[in-house]
Amino acid sequence: MPSLDDLKKRIKSVKSTQKITKAMKMVAAAKLKKAQENAEKGRPYSEKLKNIILNLTKSISNETNAPKLLIGNGKDKTHLCVVMSADRGLCGGFNSNICKLAKNYFRKIINEGKELKIITVGSKGYDQIKTEFGDHIIEKKSFKEKKQISFNEADEIGKKVIELFDQEQFDKCFIFYNNFKNVITQIPQVEQIIPSDVKKDENENLNSALYEFEPDEDEILEDLLPKNVSTQIFKAFLENAASEQGSRMTAMDNATRNAGDLVEKLTINYNRSRQASITKELIEIISGAESL
Amino acid sequence: MSQAFSVEIISPKEKIFEGKAEEVILPCYEGQVTILANHIPLITFLRPGLIEIEKNDKFYTEEGTVEFSNDKLIILSASILKLGDMKSEKVRDMIELSKKQILDNEISDKQRYLLNHKIDTLKQII
Numbered sequence: 001m002p003s004l005d006d007l008k009k010r011i012k013s014v015k016s017t018q019k020i021t022k023a024m025k026m027v028a029a030a031k032l033k034k035a036q037e038n039a040e041k042g043r044p045y046s047e048k049l050k051n052i053i054l055n056l057t058k059s060i061s062n063e064t065n066a067p068k069l070l071i072g073n074g075k076d077k078t079h080l081c082v083v084m085s086a087d088r089g090l091c092g093g094f095n096s097n098i099c100k101l102a103k104n105y106f107r108k109i110i111n112e113g114k115e116l117k118i119i120t121v122g123s124k125g126y127d128q129i130k131t132e133f134g135d136h137i138i139e140k141k142s143f144k145e146k147k148q149i150s151f152n153e154a155d156e157i158g159k160k161v162i163e164l165f166d167q168e169q170f171d172k173c174f175i176f177y178n179n180f181k182n183v184i185t186q187i188p189q190v191e192q193i194i195p196s197d198v199k200k201d202e203n204e205n206l207n208s209a210l211y212e213f214e215p216d217e218d219e220i221l222e223d224l225l226p227k228n229v230s231t232q233i234f235k236a237f238l239e240n241a242a243s244e245q246g247s248r249m250t251a252m253d254n255a256t257r258n259a260g261d262l263v264e265k266l267t268i269n270y271n272r273s274r275q276a277s278i279t280k281e282l283i284e285i286i287s288g289a290e291s292l
Numbered sequence: 293m294s295q296a297f298s299v300e301i302i303s304p305k306e307k308i309f310e311g312k313a314e315e316v317i318l319p320c321y322e323g324q325v326t327i328l329a330n331h332i333p334l335i336t337f338l339r340p341g342l343i344e345i346e347k348n349d350k351f352y353t354e355e356g357t358v359e360f361s362n363d364k365l366i367i368l369s370a371s372i373l374k375l376g377d378m379k380s381e382k383v384r385d386m387i388e389l390s391k392k393q394i395l396d397n398e399i400s401d402k403q404r405y406l407l408n409h410k411i412d413t414l415k416q417i418i
Contacts, residue, residue: 041306048302048366052335052359151304151370211361214336215322223337224357227370234304 004277007270011263018259024090025252032183032245039180039242046235049228053196055211056221067218069162069225072195073171078115080161080170080194081105084177084236085125086244087144092251094178094186094244099128101188102176106133117170121157149237151230158230165194173229177236178243184250186243193232196225295329297363299345303372309349316365317344318358319409333361340410342375343367350375352417354410380418387414 002010057070083102085095102125109116119139120126126140139160143153161173173194178186213220299316301309316327319341327334338356345351356369393399394407 038305042304044307045302045304045368048359048368049357052357052366052368055359056335154304155370211333211335214320214325214334220335220337220357223355227357230370231304 021255028249035242039238075171078170080173085122091248094247095124154234155230180242183246297329
């Protein structure tokens with residue numbers, strides 16, 4: 001049985017922890033709102049871009065001449081994986097979920113005898129992956145000092161990826177990120193960005209075949225596809241940022257609630273032992289008086 | 293009579309403009325293009341220049357992609373700025389930077405063509 005003093009100290013420390021988690025939750029909630037807005041604002045761009053590429057690919061007659069970024073270089077030997085994670089911890093399972101998904105995928109690729117190259121974005125992901133797959137990491141990026149991630153950062157990574165592709169350093173590129181569904185649910189996701197994974201949907205209205213292109217399709221595609229890579233990375237950034245804040249908010253909310261429960265339990269304990277000691281003292285006094 | 297059609301300008305960050313217009317002038321890669329209602333479906337991309345929406349709203353852009361279909365004009369660009377928001381000091385800096393870039397011998401003809409247009413447009417703005 002801990003002494004009354006010990007209990008008092010513990011209650012105090014749990015309460016101050018609760019204060020911290022509560023403050024973190026508030027901060028995360030405020031940031032989440034902004035990040036969510038950004039993510040939603042960013043969606044139309046990537047959707048429309050995808051649409052345009054889809055329309056373009058439909059009208060390409062000669063598939064063999066299509067840009068390599070679109071159809072791939074025909075090989076499937078080396079995979080480049082871009083893993084997006086947060087720069088800060090204390091956000092629940094956010095970082096581990098994405099790393100778990102990525103690691104499973106990495107093992108699968110290595111078992112299949114393919115080569116693996118990794119670019120990590122965000123320091124937490126790097127920390128988790130380096131122990132097992134440290135040799136495969138070719139680059140790590142972190143935008144810790146940037147307050148707001150803009151398109152330029154995504155473009156930087158996009159250009160790097162395209163440069164590597166042009167040097168034939170890899171054949172396929174995948175991006176791992178958390179998709180923001182709502183505050184409670186974030187879904188870790190893999191998306192293939194090179195070759196562009198635009199599915200041809202035959203059911204769509206066929207009037208798109210009437211597009212006029214200026215200059216011709218190939219030139220537009222050549223201009224568009226690198227942009228699409230950067231856009232997809234940017235989209236992943238935005239979704240990831242929103243997910244991180246959402247995940248942190250839920251985690252901190254849970255922590256605050258747990259701390260509250262703990263304080264309650266400890267207070268009951270404290271009161272009980274306080275009462276016990278009073279009763280004990282009373283009994284001592286009474287029995288002392290009786291024996292007189 | 294000219295008809296109105298819907299115009300949207302979208303950057304990766306947000307929707308910059310949404311509304312109706314009867315006439316939009318675009319700085320397309322191969323020259324200026326004016327879009328009126330019932331234009332044939334078109335996909336093209338932009339060079340540095342000014343986008344004019346009915347002569348009221350003007351935007352500066354460096355690159356972009358344009359799709360027009362079913363009386364809907366969509367402009368996607370990562371480097372778009374409303375003309376009123378641009379400070380002349382900044383524009384001068386941009387011109388200086390572009391002039392430096394154009395002196396570099398390693399750039400391709402395509403880049404030189406784009407930079408020339410960029411400088412011309414920025415000079416217009418001041």
